[in-house]
Amino acid sequence: MNGAEERRRRLLQIGSAAVFLVVAAVLVLIVVNASKTSGGDTNLEDVGLVAKQLKGIPQNGLVLGEPGARVTLYEFGDLKCPVCKGFSEEIIPGVIDSKVRGGEAKIQFENFTIIDEESTPAGAAAIAAGKQGRGWSFIELFYRNQGLETASYVNDEFLTEIARGAGVPDIAKWNKDRKAAATLAEVKRTTEEAERLGFTGTPSFAVEGPGTSGLETLGTPGEARQLEEAIEAAS
Amino acid sequence: MKAALSQAEGESNTVAAMRAPAEGTLRTIATFIAAFGIGVATYIAIADSGGGSPVCIAGGSGCETVAESTYSHLLGANIAVFGIAGYVLLLAASLLRGDAARMAGFGLSLVGFGYSVYLTYLELFKIEAICEWCVASAALMTILFCLNAIRMIGYVGKPA
Numbered sequence: 426m427n428g429a430e431e432r433r434r435r436l437l438q439i440g441s442a443a444v445f446l447v448v449a450a451v452l453v454l455i456v457v458n459a460s461k462t463s464g465g466d467t468n469l470e471d472v473g474l475v476a477k478q479l480k481g482i483p484q485n486g487l488v489l490g491e492p493g494a495r496v497t498l499y500e501f502g503d504l505k506c507p508v509c510k511g512f513s514e515e516i517i518p519g520v521i522d523s524k525v526r527g528g529e530a531k532i533q534f535e536n537f538t539i540i541d542e543e544s545t546p547a548g549a550a551a552i553a554a555g556k557q558g559r560g561w562s563f564i565e566l567f568y569r570n571q572g573l574e575t576a577s578y579v580n581d582e583f584l585t586e587i588a589r590g591a592g593v594p595d596i597a598k599w600n601k602d603r604k605a606a607a608t609l610a611e612v613k614r615t616t617e618e619a620e621r622l623g624f625t626g627t628p629s630f631a632v633e634g635p636g637t638s639g640l641e642t643l644g645t646p647g648e649a650r651q652l653e654e655a656i657e658a659a660s
Numbered sequence: 661m662k663a664a665l666s667q668a669e670g671e672s673n674t675v676a677a678m679r680a681p682a683e684g685t686l687r688t689i690a691t692f693i694a695a696f697g698i699g700v701a702t703y704i705a706i707a708d709s710g711g712g713s714p715v716c717i718a719g720g721s722g723c724e725t726v727a728e729s730t731y732s733h734l735l736g737a738n739i740a741v742f743g744i745a746g747y748v749l750l751l752a753a754s755l756l757r758g759d760a761a762r763m764a765g766f767g768l769s770l771v772g773f774g775y776s777v778y779l780t781y782l783e784l785f786k787i788e789a790i791c792e793w794c795v796a797s798a799a800l801m802t803i804l805f806c807l808n809a810i811r812m813i814g815y816v817g818k819p820a
Binding site: 429430432433434436437439440443444447448450451454455458459469471472473474476477480589590 | 724725726729733759763766767770771773774775777778781782785786787788789812813816817818
């Protein structure tokens with residue numbers, strides 16, 4: 426075998442090795458991604474689903490829907506609450522599609538922190554995301570990636586992944602806002618408001634519109650239809 | 661015996677070279693594909709830099725969903741930026757002659773193709789949305805990989 430052939434053979438061997446390495450790297454990436462479990466980890470689930478669910482609906486602060494909507498449905502929730510997660514997945518989507526998307530009502534999320542000490546930073550992070558128009562994206566994505574109620578998982582890494590997945594554009598600003606004293610005070614204020622309204626569990630709902638005399642509490646309706654009827658009565 | 665072996669190898673290589681398309685043709689096609697890839701990746705990067713997302717020509721929200729996902733950025737930058745860099749290097753490799761360009765083109769397109777496979781997996785099973793522009797880029801990278809693989813196998817170690 427002459428020098429040129431030897432060189433060609435060596436280069437082809439290098440090429441074959443490169444193919445092997447890249448195939449192995451891709452397989453490792455896929456296996457690592459696939460093996461991550463959901464719930465309280467940083468492998469976000471349902472990013473696309475949340476984006477699709479909220480697509481085209483205005484978000485201002487923690488309000489979802491047209492700012493001029495006649496009726497406001499208030500949801501007092503705790504991001505660590507598993508029942509709230511159930512509502513987020515089973516009840517609220519129906520209300521969004523039937524009443525919010527068409528502009529009849531808007532939903533305002535209020536933090537009612539009752540689970541544990543991680544509920545407050547979670548709620549503050551949602552408020553900070555709301556300052557960049559991603560409050561409801563954050564809330565919905567948090568619920569879909571929620572960990573066990575008794576587990577400790579609401580750390581900087583988890584919250585940042587949720588914020589990124591929710592599409593918060595300025596993470597540095599979001600970090601500053603979520604740790605601000607005013608944001609933490611806002612979480613405390615809405616929790617006290619929920620208690621003042623007589624709520625004892627999450628999620629609890631209230632409605633306000635032309636058909637109500639101020640804020641009317643609804644408790645915790647078990648079906649989307651009950652919330653829809655309350656909105657219709659308040660219109 | 662040695663002479664016979666040498667003759668047999670020479671014939672075998674000649675056959676391999678004859679089967680591969682002309683290197684000039686492969687380079688010309690790769691140049692156009694890489695230039696097209698630069699255009700696609702640049703559009704995705706510009707759409708993202710404006711705070712928006714690429715517009716899916718066939719409709720739907722797949723492009724927006726993928727652009728808003730956490731997987732659309734790597735090391736703080738939109739992955740389309742890395743795509744632009746990759747296509748520019750592939751363009752250069754297709755314009756240059758010699759073994760260095762052949763091996764560089766093959767290596768770059770191999771990495772680009774592998775990463776495209778990974779991104780397509782993410783779209784299908786993690787993000788659960790398909791972005792037409794990402795699919796277009798993956799298709800272009802696949803073609804570039806095939807062209808560069810044929811170029812490398814057919815011509816590496818031979819005079820430019």
